[in-house]
Amino acid sequence: MDDRQLTEELYDCLFAIRTQVHAELKELARDAGLTDTQADALWRLSRGQEMTARRLAELLQCDASTATSMIDRLEKRGLVRRVPHPIDRRAKVIQLTPEGCALRDRVIQHTTEHSPFALLDHESRLRLHALLREVIDGPRMTGEAARVKGTVKKEQQ
Numbered sequence: 001m002d003d004r005q006l007t008e009e010l011y012d013c014l015f016a017i018r019t020q021v022h023a024e025l026k027e028l029a030r031d032a033g034l035t036d037t038q039a040d041a042l043w044r045l046s047r048g049q050e051m052t053a054r055r056l057a058e059l060l061q062c063d064a065s066t067a068t069s070m071i072d073r074l075e076k077r078g079l080v081r082r083v084p085h086p087i088d089r090r091a092k093v094i095q096l097t098p099e100g101c102a103l104r105d106r107v108i109q110h111t112t113e114h115s116p117f118a119l120l121d122h123e124s125r126l127r128l129h130a131l132l133r134e135v136i137d138g139p140r141m142t143g144e145a146a147r148v149k150g151t152v153k154k155e156q157q
Contacts, residue, residue, distance in 0.1 A: 017116055024114045032103060038074060039107065045080065046104040050093045079103060
């Protein structure tokens, strides 16, 4: 298999996994009375780090007004709340409420039980995770290459 064909096959695999995961989450969202985007927002908010509406919009790849409207609907359902940002007085941090955390836990349990990755043993999942992180983050440089990159970065600042 040449590189072009291999790349095409990799994309086919990724699209197939995305379709499978999306279908599972769509069903779960529907059962919970959420839209796909709202379920995606809860998933993103579940990471525990403080998140503003602007950051959530970036992660969801939508504009800020769309994210704000969605947050309003989630807030009305009692799944999220807005609290003052600890540093920026103009911003609000979006947090899951206890009800939102319970729903997030349900989503996590569902995705764990229906994960296409469950077909792989633990070691294989670790290898796949490392490979996917490398694709997303770029290769990790060590030794001289990392030192040179760090020096160039400092010089640019």
